[in-house]
Amino acid sequence: MEVLLKFKLNEHLYLRDPEQTAIGKAIVSNAIELIFEIGFEQFTFKKLASRINSTEPTIYRYFTSKYKLLTYILNWYWTYLEYVCKMHLVEVNDPTKKMILILEIITHHINHHTQLHDYNLDHLHLIVISESSKSYLVKEVDEINNDMMFAPLKSLCLFISEVILKLEPHFPYPRSLASTLLETAHNQHFFSEHLPKLTDNASRENHKDYVLKYLTRLTFYTVKPA
Template sequence: MLLIKVVLIVMEFQLKFKVNEHLYLKDPENSEIGKAIVKNSIELIHEMGFENFTFRKLALKIGSTEATIYRYFSSKHKLLTYILNWYWSYLEFISKFRLSEINEPKDKIEKLLNIITHHEDYENNIEDYDLRKLHDIVISESSKSYLVKDVDEINKEMVFSPLKSLCNFIGEIIIQAKPDFPYPKSFASTLLETSHNQHFFSEHLPRLTDNDVERKGHKKYVLDYLRFITFTLIK
């Protein structure tokens, strides 16, 4: 189960997510060095990409040793999945929070599309994690968490539960808007993956998209595209 601690002060909130214990050897949230490992891994993966990211480079950045990092995470794949799990948990929380005062299902879907494309920027930093950099990592690196040979074995440890939970929530909103829609979870996961792929293509391989970059930014293009396919199916 996802454990969330929320402290609301005016319009600011602090979030604590309990990430699947199979992803770490020692909970990084329980120490300053653990938090530094997660925070700086986000910085480095964003800067150099997951392929070039190593525990040696991370150790140099935080002024520690590789052995210390290995006491928290057994591999960089588990560290990436840990970061992504935190992000999926955050995205589900913020979606429920923002949709809680919206009654019309199609208005909820509109808000969801804005959230998953980050077209509306909310808080830039939560728990010292840079959300904009996290979003960039999700766009370019998230598929590397599950497009691996041993995904079935990894899945048995339920480490993808936050992503599944987010898709299930989006699917529930789709059903509210169109009760007879036959593929709510499939469409929910398609929306998430499409938002990442089209943003990446728009930014790096624009001829794989229909975006006029001079007229639209990447986020605006992806949002418009998701709106088109969503509301064409859900009338």
């Protein structure tokens, strides 16, 4: 039996569902690799087309723009992350242990690289770190949001906030802390790697370990009552 993770994502994200065809899957997985290699600004459909031995119009038949494709990839990631969190937390009862697991998952300490999918998760993680904010930091954010295109991120955030509330039922900022942890996981990793003066990681390495320790302090001190 072959098990394969497939997430049916919001239909506004694509014209043709890329999960349904070989070329669609090639578009997404090669987009991840290409954005990883050259960054989102340099990434074009023309370059992607030539990488998969296809043509621009074919890619446009799946995605209307590179922003939509990026948002699709990010939505896949958020959906995947929530799935992994739920998998790991299902048999854990202690809220503290739950929270630690969540921090380990969002900093990519837990090996969730089972081959249940077609994408390179290490590269995807680095894309999320560098590019995820570009999907919502745009003038069109409200229309995009109306089309539910950030639903997976909101859902993950809600899930984490519920664990935070189990930890401390009267904590007044569970959602903000959840979104802060997700965002901070990204920017502290990026800073640790590229702008280390903005962090306290003097080692110039072990970015994931550093971020996990910092987030652990941030979380458990912030939530506990005075």
